[in-house]
Amino acid sequence: MLKQETLSKNQQIVLDYIEKVNEPIKAYSILHNVQKKGIKAPLQVYRALDKLVEIGKIHKIESRNAFVACKNSNCQISKATAFSICESCEEVSEISDSKLSKYLKNFQDKAGMKFNKYNLEFFGLCKKCSIK
Amino acid sequence: MLKQETLSKNQQIVLDYIEKVNEPIKAYSILHNVQKKGIKAPLQVYRALDKLVEIGKIHKIESRNAFVACKNSNCQISKATAFSICESCEEVSEISDSKLSKYLKNFQDKAGMKFNKYNLEFFGLCKKCSIK
DNA sequence: TGTTAATTGTTATAATATAACATTGTGTAA
DNA sequence: TTACACAATGTTATATTATAACAATTAACA
Ligand SMILES: [Zn+2]
Ligand SMILES: [Zn+2]
Ligand SMILES: [Zn+2]
Ligand SMILES: [Zn+2]
Numbered sequence: 001m002l003k004q005e006t007l008s009k010n011q012q013i014v015l016d017y018i019e020k021v022n023e024p025i026k027a028y029s030i031l032h033n034v035q036k037k038g039i040k041a042p043l044q045v046y047r048a049l050d051k052l053v054e055i056g057k058i059h060k061i062e063s064r065n066a067f068v069a070c071k072n073s074n075c076q077i078s079k080a081t082a083f084s085i086c087e088s089c090e091e092v093s094e095i096s097d098s099k100l101s102k103y104l105k106n107f108q109d110k111a112g113m114k115f116n117k118y119n120l121e122f123f124g125l126c127k128k129c130s131i132k
Numbered sequence: 133m134l135k136q137e138t139l140s141k142n143q144q145i146v147l148d149y150i151e152k153v154n155e156p157i158k159a160y161s162i163l164h165n166v167q168k169k170g171i172k173a174p175l176q177v178y179r180a181l182d183k184l185v186e187i188g189k190i191h192k193i194e195s196r197n198a199f200v201a202c203k204n205s206n207c208q209i210s211k212a213t214a215f216s217i218c219e220s221c222e223e224v225s226e227i228s229d230s231k232l233s234k235y236l237k238n239f240q241d242k243a244g245m246k247f248n249k250y251n252l253e254f255f256g257l258c259k260k261c262s263i264k
Numbered sequence: 265t266g267t268t269a270a271t272t273g274t275t276a277t278a279a280t281a282t283a284a285c286a287t288t289g290t291g292t293a294a
Numbered sequence: 295t296t297a298c299a300c301a302a303t304g305t306t307a308t309a310t311t312a313t314a315a316c317a318a319t320t321a322a323c324a
Contacts, residue, residue, distance in 0.1 A: 008302055046281065060192040065280065084245050095241055103235060109227055113216050115256035124247035140271060180310065197311065
């Protein structure tokens, strides 16, 4: 079977909503907002989220248990992600920095472990919040 | 009031257990294992965990919702953490690499956000699991 | 000693996520 | 086209992770 090219109905509904809100959003908030589209149960949302993460259309912000659409037109299938998170207003941006990603992709730890994936989350104050 | 020098009773019980097991462990597993010491409720564990994270004695592995003792004798009060995680056996090691931490501490994103903290999690196969 | 903050104890509940199982849809190849 | 395999769906129940609210106690210190 060929690699999936089109999203299933539920996957598309969930992705459409995540892309529309354009900021990190939690699974049950998604559920709430797509019930009018016929999605009724948490599992339907979580299954769509799993697939969307797997194919790199969205990422999970682990420290926030939230999901956000990928802005980098796909992050090598979600294997290398970096975010900045404002601890005051909770604004999250996906970092796209080729030097950083190159550095991390090539990072070799002392135990000789070979990595195929990483997730990096920076925390601080965004510009708006730091002048307050 | 001076900065806390000694841990409270519950904090010490929880830390002792985390240091003893020497691998990432989940909050409710901690609860189970310290009940003989008199800790009865989840909140008692979570409060101790919060404090221990805050003072850098332990770290949270965000992608696993698990907690592990700090091996770097304190990571500048837990503001800069990096881990390698084996996706097969779930072994987790704290990475101590001064070049990496220097690189990340000095990283400046394009939006001009100033960071005071980061968490990095690498995923792959540990040596043992990759020869299987 | 009186005052403040930190810590504890306790019950209840919120928020996040998965198990299990039956059913339906879709792509592929004989 | 039919049969197969796999992906996706629907549904109910439950597991796991974490916090709210409030009262009581303990520790630090001026
Ligand atoms: Zn991305
Ligand atoms: Zn902000
Ligand atoms: Zn550490
Ligand atoms: Zn391993």
